[in-house]
Amino acid sequence: MSVLAARPGRGRARISKAAWSALAWAIAIVFFFPVLWMALEGLKTEVQAASIPPTIFFTPTLTALQEVLSRDFPPYLINSASATIGSTLLVLLLGLPAAYALSIRPVKRTRDVLFFLISTRFLPFAASLVPLYILARDLHLLDNILVLVIIYTTINLPLGIWLLRSFMLELPHELIEAARVDGASMRHELINIVLPLIMPGIAATSLICLIFSWNEFFYAVNFTTTIAATSPIFLVGFISGRGLFYAKLAAAATLASLPVLLAGWIAQKQLIRGLTMGAVK
Amino acid sequence: MASVTVQPSIPTALGDGGGRARSVASAARLQGWLRRLPVLPALVYVILVTQVPFLLTIFYSLQNWNLLSVAPARFIGLQNYLDVLNDATIRIAIWNTIVLTVCAVAISVALGIGIAVLLNREIFGKGILRTLMIGPFLVMPTAAALMWKDTLLNPLTGFVNYLLTPIGLGTFDFINRFPMASIVGIEVWRWTPFMMLIVLAGLQSQNQEVLEAARVDGARALQMFRYITLPFIRPFIELGALLGSLFIVQSFDTIFMTTQGGPGQATTNLPFKLYLEAFQAFDIGKASAIGVLAVILTMIVATFALRTLFTIFQVETRR
Known part of the structure; x- marks a missing residue:
């Protein structure tokens, strides 16, 4: 109290900073705990992972991770990577010229085109699901990575165009x-002048494509079975898995989550901008 | 921008006869399509994968069709x-x-x-x-x-x-x-x-x-x-x-x-x-x-x- 009385302003400010910090840390830890717990469970033995009460202090082991990786998980991860990389490249290939024609050399009715594009992103998958399924079946594309690439491109292309456009609008006009x-020429302008300057935009777009394709589940579970199944499908195998498989489940869950977690953490700046299609910087 | 540069030449073109006017107009149209060209692949792609299937969804919704049954699809209205x-x-x-x-x-x-x-x-x-x-x-x-x-x-x-x-x-x-x-x-x-x-x-x-x-x-x-x-x-x-x-x-x-x-x-x-x-x-x-x-x-x-x-x-x- 005497300290407070001597320097009321600064002392109180410091105490309030400490109090608010403590509250913020407590909340952040509550939110982050399930993520941490997932990683920890993956480093336990099956007995520890299913113990009652939960094991909190233990010597980490890589057994579960090794077991998951040496068994049948890698093909699923490779499928996820193929679908993600394929659709991201396609989004950039189609999206860059489109964004250019909607910002730097705007076509007529740019607003309508943008409005239309984004409305397709928020069309529920119910709108096109059944015909796409029938079509994929008739073209023998079920359980083929290609069908996921096509669908994920559709999901991400409108976001990508909006996002790339928001970066292009920021380029100094004098330069162009x-x-x-x-x-x-238009092509020269796009490839040699615009492209090098919007690398952050390309990074943001790739990040959003990665998040939405890598984590996508609905189409993956309905359009693939074994050959083209992606990593979330591998996790489905654990749903009914009664018994002592929590460590393996957690190890697989951690591995499956890692690419998006790392990318999102590294590119935090681009994350908000990407998620809001460039509206929030 | 393109339309601004093309417009002034139209009166002279009219004086010279229809041929040049048409070529100017078609050049302008070509120019317009060239500008639109970069956006077309993306637009066509999105329309093909979202809009066409949606029309099919509406079409299917008017049919009695079950993939598990051998009976062919039949129109049943609403x-x-x-x-x-x-x-x-x-x-x-x-x-x-x-x-x-x-x-x-x-x-x-x-x-x-x-x-x-x-x-x-x-x-x-x-x-x-x-x-x-x-x-x-x-x-x-x-x-x-x-x-x-x-x-x-x-x-x-x-x-x-x-x-x-x-x-x-x-x-x-x-x-x-x-x-x-x-x-x-x-x-x-x-x-x-x-x-x-x-x-x-x-x-x-x-x-x-x-x-x-x-x-x-x-x-x-x-x-x-x-x-x-x-x-x-x-x-x-x-x-x-x-x-x-x-x-x-x-x-x-x-x-x-x-x-x-x-x-x-x-x-x-x-x-x-x-x-x-x-x-x-x-x-x-x-x-x-x-x-x-x-x-x-x-x-x-x-x-x-x-x-x-x-x-x-x-x-x-x-x-």
């Missing part, structure tokens, strides 16, 4: 004018 | 819609969708605002806190759902149950006793970080001088939040809420992994019902009718979402 005076 | 609207299980699914979406969005927005305000204060380790907070949003939803079911809320071995043992909930089966609340809880856990990120971005873009001036004028913290900060971050909150609703309306992963729509029908939402009709019952006609209804429901939400997006973008360009 100068290139145009020099007689740069 | 019968599927009558069946769907008279089906009590679908009314339950619609109701569950609304409950889940409204609760999850409302709670995660409220928590998101609170945590964003907290992280916007002078506190220790802001960067790490934000990093920890976005964890739930980035974890694979199917993985998170299984972890919640098997290792956190498990009545035998769950960690949450363990923590609640002192108050007698050590063996309480949350997911079976309160299925909808459990699903809402998991979705809130996942979407609060998303809301927090958007609101925090809003708070950080706020002009500090305005707040400082208000403080000098003797405004109290709560007053400042209510009358200065809240109006300022309102568009951010709206954007978060609307994007969140569009995603949560479609939630499927958590339900599939934890409750499979049960017990009974307690957690069957519209996407899960659609999954049951299309991929368990293989009733193409009925599933398509549900699809069309889902589109109508979503369109109502989406209209608001898009309007908000556009207001925000207009503010951006005005700046």
Whole structure:
């Protein structure tokens, strides 16, 4: 109390900073705990992972991780990677020219095109699910990575175009004018001038594509069975898995979550912008 | 730009005769198509994969067609819609969708605002806190759902149950006793970080001088939040809420992994019902009718979402 009386302002400020910090840390730990618990369970033995009460202090072991990786999980991870990389490349290939024609050299009715594109993103999957399934079946594309690439591209393309466009709108106008005076063609302008300058935009777009394709479950579970099944499908095998498989489940869950977790953490700045299609910076 | 340079030449072209006018006009048209060319592949792609199938969905919804039956598809008019609207299980699914979406969005927005305000204060380790907070949003939803079911809320071995043992909930089966609340809880856990990120971005873009001036004028913290900060971050909150609703309306992963729509029908939402009709019952006609209804429901939400997006973008360009 005497300290407070001597320096009322600063002392109180410091105490309040400590109090607010403590509260913030407590909340963050509550939210993060399930993620941490998932990783910890994956480092336990099956007996420890299913013990009553839960094992809190233990010597970590990589047994569960090794077992999951040496068994049948890798093909699922590879399928996830193929679907994600394939659709991300396709989004960039289709999205970059489109974003360019909707920002730097805007076509007529740009607003309508943008409005239309984003409305397709929020069309529920119910709208096109059944015909896509019938079509995939008739073209023998069920359980084929290609069908996931096609669908994930559709999911991410509208977001990608909006996002890339928001980055292109920020480019200094003088730069493009100068290139145009020099007689740069549209293709030259896009590839040699715009592209190098919007690398952060490409990173943000790739991140969003990664999050939505890698974690996608609905189409994966309905359009693939074994050959093209992605990593969330591997986890389905644990649903009915009664018995002592929690460590393996947690190890697989951790491995499956890791790429998006790491990418999202590294690119936190791009995350908000990407998730809001460039609306929030 | 192109039209401005072409226009003045038209009167002279008219004087010289029709031939040149036509070539100028066609050159302008060619120019127009060249400008449009970059956007066409993306547009055609999106139309082919979303709009054409949607038309087919409407077409299928008018047919009696089950993939499990050998009978060929037969046109039955609006019968599927009558069946769907008279089906009590679908009314339950619609109701569950609304409950889940409204609760999850409302709670995660409220928590998101609170945590964003907290992280916007002078506190220790802001960067790490934000990093920890976005964890739930980035974890694979199917993985998170299984972890919640098997290792956190498990009545035998769950960690949450363990923590609640002192108050007698050590063996309480949350997911079976309160299925909808459990699903809402998991979705809130996942979407609060998303809301927090958007609101925090809003708070950080706020002009500090305005707040400082208000403080000098003797405004109290709560007053400042209510009358200065809240109006300022309102568009951010709206954007978060609307994007969140569009995603949560479609939630499927958590339900599939934890409750499979049960017990009974307690957690069957519209996407899960659609999954049951299309991929368990293989009733193409009925599933398509549900699809069309889902589109109508979503369109109502989406209209608001898009309007908000556009207001925000207009503010951006005005700046």
